[in-house]
Each structure stands twice: as structure tokens, then as C-alpha cells.
Amino acid sequence: MSCQTTGQTTVPIAESQPPQAITTAAIFPPVASPDEELSAGPARLPLLPYDYAALGKAIDAETMKLHHDGHHASYVKNLNDALKDEPDLQKSSVEALLRNLNDVPENIRIKVRNNGGGHLNHTIFWQIMSPEGGGEPQDEIAAEIKETFGSFEEFKQQFNKAGSDRFGSGWVWLVRNPAGKLQIVSTANQDNPIMDGAYPIMGNDVWEHAYYLRYRNRRGEYLNNWWQVVNWPEVNKRSLVSLNSSKSS
Helix, strand or coil: CCEEEECCEEEECCCCCCCCCCCCCCCCCCCCCCCCCCECCCCCCCCCCCCCCCCCCCCCHHHHHHHHHHHHHHHHHHHHHHHCCCHHHHCCEHHHHHHCHHHCCHHHHHHHHHHHHHHHHHHHHHHCECCCCCCCCCHHHHHHHHHHHCCHHHHHHHHHHHHHHCCCCEEEEEEECCCCCEEEEEEECCCCHHHHCCEEEEEEECCHHHCHHHHCCCHHHHHHHHHHHECHHHHHHHHHHHHHHHHHC
């Protein structure tokens, strides 16, 4: 990761690539939520924790309905289809499947990667947004963002840039990397940072289906508006879980 110096602070520069992979699987707490992993036997579409129109400050109701009931539901269906003849894999969590893709039969590996990743990514996504969201982070995550990036505004700028720079479809993430530090990364398609040993604390979907009905090709406007619905208490919870895990591993 490159750096720039701003005053007395050295600020990590966001890079549109995942953190360097580690050779052994990291010991993670649950990723789908801080409380439990995501079952693959069978995978189930979670309910939205709010109405379709509730995030109207940033995302319109039609997009939310299509995104959840259409796109996310299709990832769940396709993952179950891929695993229908694999009873042993059905006993795994989605997180375990993605961390150990080489153990998934080659004939279904890409389907599991794409649809398992899509299911996990969106399950996280719905939780880290809220109708009461927005504003600036509080508590421990606020202090760690300031320590790592220099300020919340600098963090937002780097996060938005990484999302804008992601060519085609993908995600932009704040992760805790294998060294236990905060880092901004982006991933292609439906890849999740756990595939490279990082814990996803928060992420924004930059697939066109996440914003095109309202914003058309104005991805930057979507990225800017999205901060109005970020669920900072949930993000802080995820950050603390990942921090405690990194200290104990």
C-alpha cells in the first residue's frame, strides 16, 4: 500500500485490489453477522431489516426490491442448485466454502464462488445500512479510522475513490487485513475479502444493479449519497469482533 504525508500524518492510500493472500486460512469470527455464520444447507434469503423505501435518502424502493428479491434471491437459488448433490458441502458455512474453494469440486467451484459470495456480500450489506444511519462514526471505529486514515473525511474520499476505480462490477470494502489493521480494498464481481484472509467490516456494492435505476451511470453520486444510510453501530460491532479475533489469533 502506498502512502502520502498530510501534515504530520501518514495516510494509507486505498488500492483497488485485495490484500495480499496468506498461505493459511485465518481464524475468523462469523462474517455474515458478528453472531453467526451463514448456513449453506440450505442457503436461505434473509429478510430485509427495513422496508424497501426506508433507505430513500440514498437508494430508492424499486432498486431495493429488485436488488433483494431478485438479485440476492437468485444467488441463494443458484448456490443451493450448485450444492444439491454435495451433502458434505451443505454442512459447511458459506464462509468456509469461500475460504476453502480449492476443496470445492472443480465443476461447481465457479458457481459456488460467484453465488456464495453474492449471498454473503448482500447479507452483510443489508445489515450495515439503516434508515437511521448516516453521520459520522462513533466509538472505537471512529478512533481507529482517524488513526489509520488521518480523518473521517480522508477515509470517505479514499473509500469512494476505490469504489469509483473498480472497473466493471464489484465491491469496495473496509477490512481488517491479516496484520490486524484497517485497509480499504475492492473486489471483483462477488468475491469477498475473506478469500484473501481479510475480515470485511463494511462494504458498498458497486454493481450497476445497486444504483442504476436512480443514478444511471453516476456511480460517484451514489457512492457519496450512500454514507447517509451507513449503520455505524453495526459497523463498529463488526470492527470490534474482528479486532478481538485478530488479537487472539
